[in-house]
Amino acid sequence: MAKLPYKVELSSENKYFWCACGLSLTQPFCDGSHRGSDKKSLNFEVAVPQTAWLCGCKMTKNPPYCDGTHNQLEE
Numbered sequence: 001m002a003k004l005p006y007k008v009e010l011s012s013e014n015k016y017f018w019c020a021c022g023l024s025l026t027q028p029f030c031d032g033s034h035r036g037s038d039k040k041s042l043n044f045e046v047a048v049p050q051t052a053w054l055c056g057c058k059m060t061k062n063p064p065y066c067d068g069t070h071n072q073l074e075e
Contacts (some may be wrong), residue, residue: 002027002056003073005066010046018054019063020034028054029062 001022002051008028010016017030019037024031030041042063046052057070 001058003070005053005056005070008052009049009055009075010052012046014045016044016046016064019043020058037044039046046060 006028018041019026019028019030019034020042021037022033023033023037025033025037042065053066054060055066057068057073059069059073060067061069
């Protein structure tokens with residue numbers, strides 16, 4: 001897992017799968033590495049193209065978006 005968020009360009013034409021477990025090698029998106037665990041990815045879409053900051057620490061209260069929680073985590 002990363003402490004900092006990931007800046008990504010999101011398209012309104014795609015469906016996205018945000019990695020919620022931190023195991024994916026294609027962060028912040030899911031690559032299926034969670035298979036066999038109780039974790040699941042979060043599926044989402046956006047209505048308009050946008051730049052977004054997706055959570056890297058996986059502790060956000062507003063998944064998949066960063067809410068600054070990483071600032072309160074210990075190093």
